[in-house]
């Protein structure tokens with residue numbers, strides 16, 4: 001993850017070392033990290049001029065401590081996701097303010113956030129529009145990645161479909177030669193989609209997770225283990241990302 005632009009003193013939501021973080025810039029001497037009640041929001045206070053990459057390195061060094069600390073906080077029980085004003089959606093690793101509207105179903109991105117338009121304000125209706133958007137996003141990005149990954153590996157699936165999957169990021173039916181991807185991959189940083197697509201492509205050649213499979217993954221994507229770990233960590237943390245936890 002690279003630079004994400006300058007921060008405001010009021011704090012901004014960024015992903016650092018796989019954690020959703022409220023980053024606050026202050027005239028302080030060093031970077032401090034806190035996990036806040038009631039729901040375990042991570043807040044990082046950093047000196048005004050410190051590079052984001054340096055802050056990320058420090059957060060990364062506290063990974064084990066952070067995970068343990070966050071796990072001691074409960075999930076927010078009092079709130080239910082309504083896809084309404086003041087909530088957020090994740091898109092390619094970024095947290096985007098939701099701008100709900102009543103109208104023809106669809107999503108459009110504007111500088112202020114994500115316009116989520118549905119026929120009614122029912123959460124189910126809005127959710128369906130968002131998921132359809134995610135599905136299209138993953139389809140589009142996978143179609144861009146595929147020629148590159150196929151040229152690299154010499155593997156081409158007979159088809160790639162994107163669907164809602166309950167428990168997996170992707171599957172490969174190696175007999176049919178097809179790959180299926182989870183539409184929720186649109187919530188995570190783009191390298192997570194690259195990793196899952198490569199992983200499933202390699203199953204066309206190696207059906208299981210044996211030594212040869214991992215050797216190929218390492219060859220084609222040397223940081224695959226870090227990306228997979230990030231994806232799983234972000235997944236655990238993403239449950240509360242739609243709402244502000246600060247008091």
Ligand SMILES: [Zn+2]
Pocket residue numbers: 199203209
């Ligand atoms: Zn697999």
